[in-house]
Amino acid sequence: MRSVLRRTRRALLALVGSAALALAGAVALPGTAAAANILSNPGFETGGLSPWSCTGNLGSIVSSPVHGGSKALAGAVSSSDNAQCGQTVPVQPNTAYTLSGWVRGSYVYLGVDGGASTWTSSPSAYSQLSVSFTTGASQTSATIYVHGWYAQGTYYADDISLDGPGGGGGGSDTQAPTAPGNLTSTGKTSTSVSLSWSASSDNVGVTAYDVYSGANRVLSVSGTTATVSGLSPSTSYTFTVKARDAAGNVSGASNAVTVTTAANSGGGTTGFKQAAPYLYLGWGDPPNAASVMSSTGIKWYTLAFMLDSGGCNPAWDSSRPLTGGTDQSVINQIRSAGGDVVPSFGGWSGSKLGANCSSASALAGALQKVINAYGLKAIDMDIENSDEFENEAVQAKILTALKTVKANNPGLKTIVTFGTSTTGPTYYGNRLIEQAQSLNADIDVFTIMPFDFGGGSDMYGNTVNAAEGLKTKLKSTFGWDDATAYAHIGISGMNGLSDQQENTTPATWTKIRDWSNSHHIARLAYWAVNRDRPCAGGGVVSNCSGIDQSTWQFTSITAGFTG
Incomplete structure (x- = not known):
């Protein structure tokens, strides 16, 4: 939460240096590389990954940021996968080559498998990497x-x-691999299908498997399993797989397998x-x-804020103990009255676990401490400001930790x-959603805060427009239909006057x-019950709304949300 109303690397392992490519048995001087790029789809302008393949299906094509053209590769690194994307090409023996590329991000590597590599630490914009190597005698x-x-x-x-x-030349490989066998589906959701198959054989070696949905190649992987995502619920798809070698020879198709995706079976579509x-x-x-619950009928509270007390250790507001203090006493009262709580981690200010924990696994450990302390059914990550929301690496850290817990x-x-x-x-909101999809984080609810955005007088119209924009983004990113997208949406407003003097009245909040x-969205919240008291002309303060209203009126309206 912002201003008065919203208070509130990891150390890397020793890096592996570049190693020279083995030239055992070489007796001739290396040839000179001709100035020609022999990679396919080098700038990802096809809009697809092929023939590149990425570990963990963590690679995707994006339209921003790019170095040249209109497309680039994004690798959604996790705590257990460095999102390596590779391409195998035919080369000539005992020949010098130069590998170069433009990269952006924290600790990015470029190299040749089994040989030379180079890296850059953390460019704020695209930076060029270059490394030379010489192939072996054979x-x-x-x-x-x-x-x-x-x-x-x-x-x-x-x-x-x-x-x-x-x-190439007279000795070039012209033999195609054998067709993959035993293609089968190993799992499905409403938007994805997982597949596995038996490996193909080749006289030189298989370098990739191309997965087809009908006549369309939808995925290329290096192993014998794949998950095809971005599908529609309750829809039938027929898949085949073909093997490919370094010379570009392609096998015949595997057996076909037909799978019907589940009906709205993922994430926040479970009621x-x-x-x-x-x-x-x-x-x-x-x-x-408990008194507010009795007066309004509200059952859940979002408790703010769980922060870092130092060393990636969670504490209420960074200073109050995780257990045994006022916060636990209030939680016990709420539960005794038949309600429950969802702690909110983060907020606009303060020392945040997402920014300060050194890794996704450390952050997951901190979240788990809170989950264990209170036997939680849900947690909320309030991702704001430049240290979390506008930091894509921290976004990925948070999403990976949420996936883990x-x-x-x-x-x-x-x-x-x-x-x-x-x-x-916004840009960073879109990136958050895209990273959630790339990481398979399975987030249940994406909640927007439609205030302090210069919304003007029509807070109902602007809130609905913002929610519809979120729905459209969720549909395009995850392949969901309208109902599934709405079921993953939350709205968290601000009662009365916002920092920017936007006025959400009780009548407006009722319409929202x-x-x-x-539209059967998943969550409705507002900031905050502390302010759900009248003080017409009181301005933007912490303990009243700044407008004329009844005490606990916004909470009573919110209690009528059923989804």
């Missing part, structure tokens, strides 16, 4: 790669070039609904939570909360609540 193929570093966030690569003569206004126990004359706590719901424009997510119910 070498006929080389695998070029680019990758990031664990838990250091998404990297970008563009305009990669391998200058030198291509493989999760939450009316949970924020309550801040360290600010703004906090009211008695969700996997380790069956049934836990994960919520991310972030700012918006009047028409939908009714729209939310009619």
Whole structure:
């Protein structure tokens, strides 16, 4: 939360140096590379990855930021996968080559498998990397790669070039691999299908497998498993797989397998609904939570804020103990009255776990401490300001940690909360959603904060427009239909006057609540119960709304949210 109303690397392992490519048995001087790029799709302008393949299916094509043209590669690094993307090409033996490319991100590597590599630490814009190597006396193929570093966030690569003569000549490989066998589906959701198959054989070696949906190649991978995402619910798809070698020879197709995706089976489509206004126990004359529940019918509170007390250790507001203090006492009262809480991690200011924990695994450990302390059903990551929201590496760290704790706590719901424009997510909001998809983070609710965005007088219209913009982004990113996208949306408003003097009246909030119910979104919240008291002309303060209203009126309206 912002201003008065919203208070509130890792050390890298020793880096592996470049190693010279083995030239055992070489007796002739290396040839000279011709000035020609022998890589395919070097600038990713086809809009697809092929023939590049990426570990963990973590590579994607983006339109921003790019170095040249209109497309670039994005590698969504996780805490356990450096998102290595590679391409194998035929080369000539005992020949000098130069590999170069433009990269952007924290600790990005460019190299040749089994040989030379180079890296850059953390450019703020695209930086060119270059390395030379010489092939072995009998070498006929080389695998070029680019990758990031664990838990250091998404990297970008563009305009990669391998200058030198291509493989070929009288001894070029013309034999295609055998067709992959035993293609089968190993799992599905409403938007994805997982596949596996038996390996092909080749006289030189298989370098990639191309997955087809009908006649369209949708994915290229180096192993014998793949997950095809971005599909539509309750839809039938037929898949085949073909093998490819370094010379570009392609096998026949595998057996076909037909799979129908599930009906709205993912994430927040499981009936999760939450009316949970924020309550801040360290600010703004906090009211008695149980009394407000009795007066309004509200059942859930979003408790703010869980921060870092130092060393990636969670504490309420950085200073109040995780357990045994006022916050635990209030949580016990809420639960005794038949309600529950969702802690909110982060906010606009303060020392945040997402920014300060050294890695995704360390952050997941901090989240787990809070989950264990209170037996939580849901957690909210309020991702704001330049240290978290406008830092793509920290975004990825947070999403990876949420993926980890969700996997380790069956049934836990994960919520991310972030700012918006009047028409939908901003650049960093879009990046957050795209990274969630790339990481398969399985976020249940994407909650926008439609205020302090210069929204003017029509807070209902601008809130609805922002939510519709979020729906459109979720549909395009995840391949969801309208109903599935709405079921992953949350709205977190501000009652009364905002920092920018936007006025959300009780009548406006009622309209927003009714729209939310009619579109069956997942979550409705507002900042904050501390301010749900009248003070017409009181301005922007912590313990009242600045407008004429009834006490606890916004909370009563929110309690009517059913989704």
